[in-house]
Amino acid sequence: MLPSRLNFTTAIRTCIKPMRVRLAGLSRESVTDGPGMRITVFFQGCEHHCPGCHNPQTWDREGGTEYELADVFDLLRDNPMISGITLSGGEPFLQPEAALELAKDFHARGKDVWAYTGFLWEHLLKENDPLRMALLRECDVLVDGPFKQAERVSGLVFRGSANQRMIDVKSSLQRNQIIEWILQVG
Numbered sequence: 267m268l269p270s271r272l273n274f275t276t277a278i279r280t281c282i283k284p285m286r287v288r289l290a291g292l293s294r295e296s297v298t299d300g301p302g303m304r305i306t307v308f309f310q311g312c313e314h315h316c317p318g319c320h321n322p323q324t325w326d327r328e329g330g331t332e333y334e335l336a337d338v339f340d341l342l343r344d345n346p347m348i349s350g351i352t353l354s355g356g357e358p359f360l361q362p363e364a365a366l367e368l369a370k371d372f373h374a375r376g377k378d379v380w381a382y383t384g385f386l387w388e389h390l391l392k393e394n395d396p397l398r399m400a401l402l403r404e405c406d407v408l409v410d411g412p413f414k415q416a417e418r419v420s421g422l423v424f425r426g427s428a429n430q431r432m433i434d435v436k437s438s439l440q441r442n443q444i445i446e447w448i449l450q451v452g
């Protein structure tokens with residue numbers, strides 16, 4: 267017998283580590299943060315303070331709204347049109363444990379995972395923080411580096427400035443060199 271919706275939700279909840287996450291907001295149908303229609307989660311808190319940042323309200327680590335992670339999972343379910351999740355901010359790598367749980371859940375459902383970070387790829391690898399590296403390994407594409415006003419050019423897709431790289435994470439880790447993700451047109 268199929269479980270009732272309530273029981274199914276309860277079963278999912280038992281798999282989620284109890285933790286809290288601080289978010290600046292959510293977009294349920296974004297088409298600008300990666301390919302296809304995506305859910306974008308904007309994490310609260312950012313230490314990069316890029317001049318010209320469009321979201322300075324996300325900088326304060328005590329700002330935004332704090333949620334139980336299980337409640338965020340409930341908010342993000344039930345849209346079959348979604349192709350993946352984008353972890354954005356703010357800085358998702360400041361809350362790597364919660365971001366990792368979201369990424370794992372979307373992968374388990376056959377969706378892809380993008381993340382935006384103000385850190386450089388090289389910084390994350392050199393730092394080698396266990397939680398941040400676990401999150402990095404769970405991403406399909408990482409858009410790295412700070413937003414730079416001087417490198418903002420028209421026509422950029424999925425990036426704010428030209429210095430930011432869209433990195434194919436799995437290929438880059440396998441080959442130990444940065445392999446950029448290429449947008450397939452047509």
Ligand code: SF4
Binds near residue numbers: 321
């Ligand atoms: S990393 Fe992103 S959110 Fe943080 S200051 Fe830079 S542009 Fe703003």
